Each structure stands twice: as C-alpha cells, then as structure tokens.
Amino acid sequence: MIHTVRINILPLKDLLDPQGKAVTGSLHNLGLGNITDVRIGKHMTLQVEAASAAEAKQLAEDACRKLLANPVMESFEVTVSE
Numbered sequence: 001m002i003h004t005v006r007i008n009i010l011p012l013k014d015l016l017d018p019q020g021k022a023v024t025g026s027l028h029n030l031g032l033g034n035i036t037d038v039r040i041g042k043h044m045t046l047q048v049e050a051a052s053a054a055e056a057k058q059l060a061e062d063a064c065r066k067l068l069a070n071p072v073m074e075s076f077e078v079t080v081s082e
Helices: 018-029 053-068
Strands: 002-011 042-049 074-081
Touching: 002 053, 042 053, 053 074
Parallel strands: none
Antiparallel strands: 002 042, 002 074
16 A cells, blocks of 8 residues: 655754744844744655555654654654555
C-alpha cells in the first residue's frame, strides 16, 4: 500500500533562526507588527510503500534521522495519510 507522508523540519526552538528573524523584521516594516515570531524550515512529501501507516511513519522517521534532518539543529514532525 502507498502512503503519503508529510514531514515538517524546523530549527530547534532554542536555536536562532536568522531567516525567521529577517522575515519577522520585514513583516513589521510592512505594518504587520502583530506577527511576533516566524520560524522557517522545510516541508517534504514522500510516497512510501509500506504494509501499514505505522510502518510508513517509522520509515520516514528513519529517513529523517539518517538524512533529511540534522538532529543537532533541527526537529521534525511526521504525519501519514493513506
């Protein structure tokens, strides 16, 4: 069965996000001062062949740990839909 896996990767909350800070400042300059924090990351969609949604999620998490995300600087969230 093919599962659609969505992965969001963001900088760790304790780390400075220079891109996010730059965008926040630009939004304030445009009069959008109510937006107080921006975090910029990566979004990926994978098609995973697996027997179950749980197996597809595990495979995607393994891919994140081994290649897609840098655990020293980034966190990731995996969601699966069938």
